[in-house]
Amino acid sequence: MPLTDTAIRNAKPGEKPIRLFDGGGLYLEVSPAGGKLWRLKYRVDGKGKRLALGAYPDTGLNLDSSVDRSISLARPHGC
Numbered sequence: 826m827p828l829t830d831t832a833i834r835n836a837k838p839g840e841k842p843i844r845l846f847d848g849g850g851l852y853l854e855v856s857p858a859g860g861k862l863w864r865l866k867y868r869v870d871g872k873g874k875r876l877a878l879g880a881y882p883d884t885g886l887n888l889d890s891s892v893d894r895s896i897s898l899a900r901p902h903g904c
Contacts, residue, residue, distance in 0.1 A: 828853065833881060853881060
């Protein structure tokens with residue numbers, strides 16, 4: 826099930842980083858310090874890789890016509 830903005834805002838830090846998965850390799854990592862970072866997991870030649878996409882809320886969740894277009898968006902269009 827895709828993440829919602831409410832679920833992200835309510836995510837609390839724990840002892841270890843917490844991963845809230847959105848689908849297609851996209852997830853939000855909540856650090857023990859409380860930072861929320863978008864990451865993308867993918868594979869190249871069988872090796873797992875991670876790409877940092879930005880911090881929440883600076884990087885938004887999805888594309889919506891009511892969202893300011895200057896904000897970077899984590900979720901690819903159509904997901």
